Amino acid sequence: MRIQFIDPGAFRTEMRLEEPLAVSDGAGGFTESWREVASLLAMIEPVSPGAFFGAGQDHETVTHRITMRFRNDVRSGMRLARSGRNFAILNAYDPDETGRYLVCRVREEGR
Numbered sequence: 542m543r544i545q546f547i548d549p550g551a552f553r554t555e556m557r558l559e560e561p562l563a564v565s566d567g568a569g570g571f572t573e574s575w576r577e578v579a580s581l582l583a584m585i586e587p588v589s590p591g592a593f594f595g596a597g598q599d600h601e602t603v604t605h606r607i608t609m610r611f612r613n614d615v616r617s618g619m620r621l622a623r624s625g626r627n628f629a630i631l632n633a634y635d636p637d638e639t640g641r642y643l644v645c646r647v648r649e650e651g652r
Contacts, residue, residue, distance in 0.1 A: 547608065547642065552582040556607070557622045558615065575620065583609040583621070588646075604631075607645045611635060615643060620650070627651065 558579045563571040586606045605628060607621055621628045628647035636644050 547584065551584045552609065554583050554585050554623060556581055556583050556585075556609075558612075558619060559622055560619050575622075578614065578619070579612070581609055581612070583607050585623075605647050605649060607647055609643050609645070611640045611643045615645065621645065621647060 557577050558581060559575040560578050562574045562576050564574045566572050584607070586608075588604045588606050607628065615630065615633045617630050617632050619630045621630065627650045628645075629650055631646045631648055633643055633645045636642060
């Protein structure tokens with residue numbers, strides 16, 4: 542995928558970049574919590590809907606492509622959040638290796 546130019550106005554969706562934290566539960570285990578790493582502007586595009594059946598339930602998933610200005614601290618396992626919606630980052634890559642943009646393939650959680 543080669544990105545020539547993206548209109549700066551396309552980055553109009555404010556999102557939070559979050560990383561997981563393991564918080565002790567006091568009984569030898571832990572619970573997962575999330576810590577905000579950054580607030581950023583991005584362009585979000587739905588890519589493909591999908592569904593799967595597991596644990597006796599239907600689970601709907603929607604994958605998106607989220608494009609933002611390049612950052613070197615984004616990795617899989619993190620998530621992007623916006624208005625109560627959470628997007629698990631599956632992978633992140635620089636589409637033309639110029640250090641201008643970062644494209645994240647994500648899976649929306651809880652929808």
